[in-house]
Amino acid sequence: MTRTTKAVLLSALLFPGTGQFLLKRYAAGALLMVTSLLSLTLLISDAVSKAQEITDRIISGHIGADLASVSAALAQQSEQADTSLLQFSTYLLVGSWLFGIVHAIWVGRRAKLVPSDSASQD
Numbered sequence: 877m878t879r880t881t882k883a884v885l886l887s888a889l890l891f892p893g894t895g896q897f898l899l900k901r902y903a904a905g906a907l908l909m910v911t912s913l914l915s916l917t918l919l920i921s922d923a924v925s926k927a928q929e930i931t932d933r934i935i936s937g938h939i940g941a942d943l944a945s946v947s948a949a950l951a952q953q954s955e956q957a958d959t960s961l962l963q964f965s966t967y968l969l970v971g972s973w974l975f976g977i978v979h980a981i982w983v984g985r986r987a988k989l990v991p992s993d994s995a996s997q998d
Contacts, residue, residue, distance in 0.1 A: 880984025892976035
């Protein structure tokens with residue numbers, strides 16, 4: 877398996893930016909990782925806060941503990957929420973993931989076209 881293939885698989889299956897680290901593109905890898913982590917953190921914190929809010933309403937007795945009541949509360953909460961930031965965060969996460977894959981392919985192919993310094997010294 878070539879280094880480019882490994883980098884693409886790392887970026888696609890593990891986390892955005894990991895393939896760039898394998899290809900020694902540390903700045904691009906770090907930027908992709910930070911962007912993805914911030915987006916993922918925002919999405920997870922929103923999901924946890926919504927779950928906590930519904931849990932609190934169940935404990936206080938405002939919502940029944942049955943599936944239908946919880947589903948109705950989730951639907952109501954989704955209608956009331958401002959989703960523009962969450963949509964942006966989702967698009968940013970997906971975009972950085974896709975960019976990481978494409979960038980790993982591009983850098984790997986470009987490295988094959990440019991002879992390395994060690995090969996020219998032999």
